[in-house]
Amino acid sequence: MLFLADFSVIKPDFGLLFWTSIFFLLFWLLIGKFAFKPIAEALRKRSGDIQDALDSAKKAKEELQDLNSKNEELIKEAQEQRALIMKEAKVAKETIINDAKAKAKEEANRIVNSAKQEIDAQKKAALMEVKNEVGQMALTIAEKVIRKELQGNSDQESFVNKLVGEIKLN
């Protein structure tokens, strides 16, 4: 114990024990209650808030990704549908055109045929009329000839000749 004689820091004196107890307890109770506790609570709350914010950001990101992939799917589907529709439309167009062409051809043929028939009919009718006319004419001529016959021979003869000549001209 040579040097401990006045090594006073190792000898706890009552005054210092008393004041240290008072000061420390006051510091602990007052600052603990009015500063440390609120600070610790604020820190805990903030870390909770930050965690929540991170979580919700992650969730939002995931949702956005979901939405994006859904959108892409939709676009893809739409494109496929469009392509399908286009293909169908092309086919339909071609069928329609072909149908129309065929119909038109048929119609044309029909018209041509009916026109031909009409023409033939008209022609036949016209020929019939001509024949009838010619018959009438022949009758008329025959009547006139008969009447002339009844008036003189020579005259009849020349007349018939003249008529015959007229027929030849026709």
Next chain:
Amino acid sequence: MLRFFLSTIYILSFALLGLAQHDHNHDHGHDHGDHSHAEEGGHGHGAVICGEQAHHEFNAGDNAIHHIADANVYSIGPLQIPLPVILYAPDRGWDFFMASKFHADLIGHGDGHVAYNGYVLDGGSVKRVTGAGFPDGEVNISGIIHKKVEVDGKDKEVAFVCYKEQLYPTDSKSTADGGLFGGGITSFYDFSITKNVTSMAIVLLFLSWLFLSVAKACKRNEGKAPTGLQNFMEPFVSFIQDEVAVPFIGDKAPKFLPFLLAIFFFILGLNLFGQIPFFGGSNVTGNLGVTMVLAIIAFIITNINGNADYWKHLFFAPGTPWFVKLILVPVELLGLFVKPITLMLRLFANITAGHMVILIFVSFIFIFGRSGESVPGAIGGAVGSGLLTLFMMAIELVVAFVQAFVFTILTASYIGAATEEHDHHGEHAH
């Protein structure tokens, strides 16, 4: 590694001090007395001269011990500022007065020229004159000398007051070491606002302001990012919360967090405050009394929160054979008290060692300069000790944080062990 280094220095410095003490018979004070003879009061050791013993001989160990000690004056640089003195002696009651009553030199070593109500100021600390016939009230004294006397078979240094050519022995204040370290109950108690108490008040007021404003900022900035002071202090709080309280105490951490924070910042603040050169350099956390209070409070907090499992493990060591119990239970019980004692000693020893090493390094200037006789020696000493002190102060800054942290984390681990909920699987496994 650091701890090993520090403890080596600590042991070395103690050895140095021990050596220094061998040829130690000098006066703390200086030549204030008249040079007349004086009879030693009451003890009959023969005649001594008050003044003659007062030759100045530099002793690094004593110098360091003097500067780390608590005092009734606050020293800023060489300035000695008087502090309030509160004394209690069972035979004379309470005394309240300012240390200026002792009329110590404003720039000096804190030796009073006046005795007041039988109290004197010796090297900054109050002592009580015990010799019979010493007058009350304000009395001019001619000096204080230190001598070694034998008390109960032990060598003890006693300060003697020279008054009217007589030597009167003095008592140091009562201490709570039970005579273990050379102290004990004496004729008076000192409840003064000492240098350490003042430093504690300054630091605690500063810390209170700091944390109240941080708490206010927390409230004001709720939901916003922290700024400024709040931003600077919050990491310390969250460090103690996340690295100390929660890992050791778990779910009950919020209950003990204010206590752990108070311990941490109390120690850290006082550790750092003590490192400010010239501003008192008070050695608060390096005083066994202070660390004892902290350790006792930690001990009480730990044990009043101890649950049934904790006490059962302590007293019965369940799950072990009876012959193991015979060894284990006493060891556990010893450990109960060893824990706070190690807390107390670790902090005290680290901080005191740091202060003493720095003071001894600074003393190199006087040792190499042979107290002013050799100027080149003093210059060499100044350069060398400047570098060493700079290095040591850097380490001390780390030590200030490390020791505050170690005290807090150990306290947290003790509390955690006392409040832990056991799942009882371990017991059946044995």
